[in-house]
Amino acid sequence: MPGNQxxxxxxxxxxxxxSKQYNPGLGIDFWVLxxxxxxxxSIASGVNFTVTALNMRAPGMSLMRMPLFVWMALIVQILMLxxxxxxxxxxxxxxxxxxxDTNFYVAAAGGTPVLWQxxxxxxxxxxxxxxxxxxxxxxxxxxxxxxxxPLFGAPFVIFSGILIGFLGFGVWSHHMFTTxxxxxxxxxxxxxxxxxxxxxxVKIFNWIGTLWGGHIVMRTPLYFAVGMVALFIVGGLSxxxxxxxxxxxxxxxxxxxxxxxxxxxxxxxxxxxxxxVCYWWPKVTGRMLGEGLGKLSFWVMFLGMNLTxxxxxxxxxxxxxxxxxxxxxxxxxxxxxxxxxVGAFVLSLGVLLLYVNxxxxxxxxxxxxxDPWDGATLEWSMSSxxxxxxxxxxxxxxxxxxxxxxxxxPTRDISRHTKEDGTPPQPDxxxxxxxxxxxxxxPLVAAVGLTLGGGGTMVGLLPVLVGVAVLVVxxxxxxxxxxxxxxxxxxxxxxxxx
Amino acid sequence: xxxxxxxxxGAHASRSTYWLVAxxxxxxxxxxxxxxxxxFLRTAIAPILLVLSATKFALVAMFFMHLRYDRPILxxxxxxxxxxAAAIILALMLLFGALRxxxxx
Amino acid sequence: xxxxxxxxxxPHRKMAMWVFIxxxxxxxxxxxxxxxxxxxxxxxxxxxxxxxxxxxxxxxTFVLLMSSLAMVLxxxxxxxxxxxxxxxxxxxVIALGGLFLAGQVYEFSHFYHEGLTxxxxxxxxxxxxxxxxxxxxxxxxxxxxxxxxxxxxRGRLGPERGLDVEVAGLYWHFVxxxxxVIFTVVYLIQ
Numbered sequence: 010m011p012g013n014q015x016x017x018x019x020x021x022x023x024x025x026x027x028s029k030q031y032n033p034g035l036g037i038d039f040w041v042l043x044x045x046x047x048x049x050x051s052i053a054s055g056v057n058f059t060v061t062a063l064n065m066r067a068p069g070m071s072l073m074r075m076p077l078f079v080w081m082a083l084i085v086q087i088l089m090l091x092x093x094x095x096x097x098x099x100x101x102x103x104x105x106x107x108x109x110d111t112n113f114y115v116a117a118a119g120g121t122p123v124l125w126q127x128x129x130x131x132x133x134x135x136x137x138x139x140x141x142x143x144x145x146x147x148x149x150x151x152x153x154x155x156x157x158x159p160l161f162g163a164p165f166v167i168f169s170g171i172l173i174g175f176l177g178f179g180v181w182s183h184h185m186f187t188t189x190x191x192x193x194x195x196x197x198x199x200x201x202x203x204x205x206x207x208x209x210x211v212k213i214f215n216w217i218g219t220l221w222g223g224h225i226v227m228r229t230p231l232y233f234a235v236g237m238v239a240l241f242i243v244g245g246l247s248x249x250x251x252x253x254x255x256x257x258x259x260x261x262x263x264x265x266x267x268x269x270x271x272x273x274x275x276x277x278x279x280x281x282x283x284x285x286v287c288y289w290w291p292k293v294t295g296r297m298l299g300e301g302l303g304k305l306s307f308w309v310m311f312l313g314m315n316l317t318x319x320x321x322x323x324x325x326x327x328x329x330x331x332x333x334x335x336x337x338x339x340x341x342x343x344x345x346x347x348x349x350x351v352g353a354f355v356l357s358l359g360v361l362l363l364y365v366n367x368x369x370x371x372x373x374x375x376x377x378x379x380d381p382w383d384g385a386t387l388e389w390s391m392s393s394x395x396x397x398x399x400x401x402x403x404x405x406x407x408x409x410x411x412x413x414x415x416x417x418x419p420t421r422d423i424s425r426h427t428k429e430d431g432t433p434p435q436p437d438x439x440x441x442x443x444x445x446x447x448x449x450x451x452p453l454v455a456a457v458g459l460t461l462g463g464g465g466t467m468v469g470l471l472p473v474l475v476g477v478a479v480l481v482v483x484x485x486x487x488x489x490x491x492x493x494x495x496x497x498x499x500x501x502x503x504x505x506x507x
Numbered sequence: 508x509x510x511x512x513x514x515x516x517g518a519h520a521s522r523s524t525y526w527l528v529a530x531x532x533x534x535x536x537x538x539x540x541x542x543x544x545x546x547f548l549r550t551a552i553a554p555i556l557l558v559l560s561a562t563k564f565a566l567v568a569m570f571f572m573h574l575r576y577d578r579p580i581l582x583x584x585x586x587x588x589x590x591x592a593a594a595i596i597l598a599l600m601l602l603f604g605a606l607r608x609x610x611x612x
Numbered sequence: 613x614x615x616x617x618x619x620x621x622x623p624h625r626k627m628a629m630w631v632f633i634x635x636x637x638x639x640x641x642x643x644x645x646x647x648x649x650x651x652x653x654x655x656x657x658x659x660x661x662x663x664x665x666x667x668x669x670x671x672x673t674f675v676l677l678m679s680s681l682a683m684v685l686x687x688x689x690x691x692x693x694x695x696x697x698x699x700x701x702x703x704x705v706i707a708l709g710g711l712f713l714a715g716q717v718y719e720f721s722h723f724y725h726e727g728l729t730x731x732x733x734x735x736x737x738x739x740x741x742x743x744x745x746x747x748x749x750x751x752x753x754x755x756x757x758x759x760x761x762x763x764x765x766r767g768r769l770g771p772e773r774g775l776d777v778e779v780a781g782l783y784w785h786f787v788x789x790x791x792x793v794i795f796t797v798v799y800l801i802q
Contacts (some may be wrong), residue, residue, distance in 0.1 A: 052635055060628045063580070066619045090631065091591050094639035098646070101741065111730050111737035113646070119653040119734045127602065128642060131595060178591055182602070194602055485759075522688060529681035533674060540670045543800045553801050560796035563677075564789045571684045572785045580620045581630045588634030592641030596648065603649035 016040035019332070021133065022103075024114035024125035029107050035467050038107065041100050042463040048093045048100075049459070055089040058082065067387075069406035073167070076386050076409075077160060078285075080167050081146030084174045085139050091178070092135035099128030108466075123188055130181035138177045141241075141273065142170060144281020145212060148234045151288050152216055154382050155231040156223025157424040159410060162215045169208035176205045186257045195254040202252035209245055213238060224424040228382070229303030233284035236311050240276025244269055247322065262332075265325025271318040283310075283363070290370065291377030295394045298374065302366040310359030316352025320345035379433045385410035390433040398500055401439045443500040444493075451487035455480055519576055528570045535563050623775055629782045640790050643745060644797060647738040654733035660802050663728050665719065672715035673795045676750075679708035680788045683781045690764075691774045698769060702761045705784065709754040716747045739798065746794060749787045756780050 014034040018026040027037045062083040066075070075083075102113035103125065112118035114125050145166075153160045160166060182190055182198040190198075216238050225231070247269040251257040260266055291297050324345045329336065336342060380389040387404055388395070389412055408414040415434055417423045462476025520528075539559050542548050548555060569575040574582050600606040618624060651660075686701035720740070723729075728736045760780060763769045769777070 052632075055635070056628050056631045059631050060624050064619045064622060064624055064627050068617070070619075087587070090635040091588065091638050094635055095595070095642045098639060098642035101745075102646070105730070105737070105741060109730055111741070112734050113737055117655075118737075119655045120650065120737075124646065124649070127599060128646075131642075175591075178594070179598075190602060519688070519691075522685065525681060525684045525688070529678065532677045532680075536670065536674055536677065539796065539800055540666065543666060556796050556800050560792050563792045567680060567785055567789050567792070571680050571788075572782055578620050578622050581622060581627065584627070584630045584634045585637075588637030592637040595638070596641055596645040599645040599649050605649045605651055 014039075021129055022125075023129075024103065024106075024122035025116075027103055027107075027125075028114065037103075038467050039464075041104050041107075042466060045097060045100055045104075046459055046463050048097045051089050051093050055086045055093070058086040059090065062086070067403055067406050073164065074406055074409040076146075077149035077163065077166060078143070078146035081142040081149070081170055084170050085142045088135045088139050088142075088174050088177065092132045092139070095128055096132035099125055099132070102128075123185070126185050126188060127181070130184045131178070133184065134181040135174070135177045137273075138173055140278045141281075142173070144237060144278050144285075145170060147281050147285035147288070148216060148237055149212075150386065151230050151234040151284055152219045153410075154288075154384050155226045155228060155234075156220050157226065158219065158223045159385075159421055160215065161218030161221075163409065165211055166215050169211040172208040173205060176201060176208070180205060183252060183254075183257065186254045187261045199252055199254050203249060206245065206249050206252075213242060213245075226382075229298060229300060229307060230284050230288035230382075232304055232307040233280050233287055236307060237277060237280035237284060240272055240280060240311075240314065244272025244274075244276055248273065260325060262330055263325035264321040264329045264331060267331055268318050268321035268325060271314075271321070275314060275318070280310075286367075288382070289388075290367070291381050292388055292391075292393050292395070294371060294374075295377050296370045296374030297377050297381065298370045299366050302362060302369070306359050306362035306366060308359075309362055310356060313352050313354070313356030313359050317349050317356055318352070320348045320352075324349075379435075380412070383416070385413040387411055390415075390435040392435075392437060396500075397498065398439065398443045398445060401436050401443075404434070439500050439502050441502060445498045445500075446492045447494060447497045449487060449490055451483045451490060455483035455487060458483055519573055520570055524570065528566055532563055532566060535559050625775060625779050626782070629779045633782065633786045636786065636790075640742075640746070640793075643742045644793065647742050648797060650734050650738050654735045656733045658726060658728045658732075658735070660735060660739075660798070663723060663726055664799055664802070665722075666799060668715065668719065669795065669799050672712050673791065675708050675715070676712045676788050676791050679705050679712070680785050682708060683784045687774070687777050687781050690769055690777045691771055693771045695764065695767075695769075699761065699764045702757055702764060706754055706757045706761060709750055709757065709784075713747060713750055713754065716743065716750075720744075742798065743794065746787070746790055749790070753780075753784050753787055756783065 014036040016022070016036040016039060018032060018037060018040075022037070022040065025031060062075070062079055072080075102111070105111040106113050106115065112120045114120055114122045116122065149160055149163075149166055180198055180201040182194060183202045186195055186198075220235070247265070251260045251266065251269065287298055287303060324342055327342065327345075329342050377393040379392050381393070382389070387400075387406070390404070391400065404411070412433070413423055416428050416430055417426045418429050420426050458476050458479030458481075460476070462473050462480060465472030465474075465476050539556055542552060542555050542559070568585065574585070597606070618627075620627070682701045682704035686698055686705060689695075689697035689701055723736075728739075730736055730740050757780065760769060760777060763773070
């Protein structure tokens with residue numbers, strides 16, 4: 010951004026800190042317009058993934074046989090489809106207030122800045138679940154694989170995921186207790202928030218039940234997955250604490266909330282995603298990660314994470330506010346802050362070790378077999394990395410753990426059985442001709458047009474018109490482009506032909 | 508399986524049904540405007556009008572958008588959006604103290 | 613390219629349009645929620661009761677309802693390969709949609725002359741943004757229908773294109789039902 014015009018109203022951009030009066034530069038406009046374009050992208054991909062998961066399942070893949078990761082991803086898409094339009098509307102109001110002098114967040118005209126908070130958090134709270142549910146799905150895939158037994162109570166994990174998603178739309182005002190919504194609203198939103206602890210607790214018991222009595226295989230993905238469960242429990246417990254409005258009034262905007270957020274977001278989401286990275290890395294790249302370095306990076310990150318964020322609980326309860334860059338000496342916050350700073354460096358070292366591991370694996374990692382973890386789901390039946398067309402033959406699914414069924418026969422306790430058939434069932438080459446649709450340039454051109462049109466509003470009318478024209482032309486070319494055209498990638502039985 | 512062939516197998520209503528639904532929609536619209544102008548109905552204007560407009564909504568969705576003849580999954584998808592949207596509208600109106608179904612007599 | 617089987621027996625693009633419509637419920641829901649939450653909170657006039665023109669809007673509501681009838685008849689004609697009828701009814705959708713938009717343009721400019729602008733009061737801000745976004749959706753629909761009409765005149769709208777027309781129709785009907793709600797909560801319940 011030119012000059013000092015970076016968006017500077019915080020990640021939630023509370024009105025009227027974002028109004029033209031208090032924030033005259035281009036920073037907020039940039040922030041609003043880029044969020045709008047991201048919203049369009051999120052809704053488009055939400056439509057895409059929802060239809061894919063619902064309507065393009067392989068034969069025999071009933072919803073209850075669908076992998077947990079796909080289930081949680083489906084719930085996330087539905088949340089995106091329902092939550093993003095709300096922030097879109099909130100941002101439209103902000104845009105109109107800034108560009109056209111409307112009155113949506115202007116108290117003098119009868120409006121209220123609190124409307125922004127409502128619209129923001131009706132989006133923002135489901136967004137929290139948009140961030141955590143993929144990790145729930147990943148962990149629900151990894152724990153069974155490395156415990157050598159099926160996910161304990163899988164239907165409960167699925168239905169509690171759905172329940173978390175829907176309850177997520179009824180609790181947004183717990184971010185707003187300090188705005189003074191009145192006792193009835195406070196009570197309702199407190200109760201709703203506490204209710205969410207039930208389905209979340211169900212999931213945690215299911216994960217622990219999966220590990221219980223399993224023949225645990227101690228590999229890096231399991232470390233991160235168990236770390237995720239442990240850290241998320243800490244964040245979940247502090248979450249229940251400020252579900253209570255009177256307690257929240259004390260904790261609001263303090264470091265206690267910062268600690269809570271990082272335990273659920275870093276400990277929960279990021280550790281879950283890292284578990285997924287370690288788990289599917291061999292499938293994606295065809296290379297194994299270093300096991301020793303992987304475990305080391307986990308321990309260093311786990312230590313650094315707790316050293317950084319646990320002291321913030323004490324700081325917050327001791328009155329230290331968020332978003333301050335300094336504080337008076339002698340209030341007794343020095344020790345905890347020093348500990349957090351040291352922790353941040355340790356945490357960075359852990360992340361660095363992880364990157365070293367990834368790069369080393371890409372350069373000189375051991376080649377990955379098709380099924381390095383002895384997995385239960387179908388991606389492990391393909392070679393690593395999978396061919397462009399994924400499955401050479403669309404499989405018929407007859408179990409929630411089709412690959413274990415293939416390898417061990419019909420048993421729930423695979424650790425007591427020896428493999429009946431060690432080879433993954435997918436053939437290496439197509440058995441019939443596979444033609445993939447050619448990639449198209451037009452979606453990219455449309456995206457460029459949209460970005461140009463959106464960004465252009467900060468400059469003048471001409472770039473807007475050019476951007477819209479590019480967008481319209483690209484959309485028409487894209488829509489009328491035939492799927493079957495010369496140059497499509499073709500795969501013949503026995504090897505690639507073209 | 509071919510998308511188009513399958514699509515054609517789905518039964519739709521006949522043209523006379525469409526004309527009949529359009530006629531009913533027009534009549535309900537006239538009723539709505541009448542309710543607006545009839546003084547003694549004005550105390551309960553909101554509930555009456557909400558029922559009438561929900562009926563119109565349902566008629567268009569069931570017949571013109573073919574939900575009555577199509578797979579239940581499509582009705583489920585629409586209902587999900589509608590239920591959450593209605594809940595949010597109600598909740599915001601309550602929070603802003605704007606919910607008053609009956610006009611003061 | 614072999615077409616993938618569908619799990620629910622619904623073409624992917626049709627399901628995609630329904631999923632999008634589900635999402636749009638939240639978009640218009642948020643706009644309507646804001647309009648209703650802010651109702652009666654303007655500190656200056658004009659108020660809805662002073663300015664809204666019920667007879668005019670009743671007519672344009674009727675026009676939009678009839679455009680939905682034209683839309684289903686157009687789909688029916690395309691599926692039965694009745695090319696003349698298809699052009700007639702698609703043209704009808706465009707004409708009625710255009711008439712609705714003309715009514716909205718007249719309404720907006722009339723309100724501006726009466727002193728209700730985007731900036732004048734809270735009612736102006738919420739009213740114009742809500743009905744304006746609906747009008748923008750109608751405009752997109754009219755452009756979409758015009759594209760289908762051009763395809764029809766080029767002889768490229770046979771029964772094999774039935775799904776294209778049906779998906780466009782779902783969008784059109786949805787925009788119509790949104791207006792059914794707006795007509796009730798904005799115009800009639802004052």
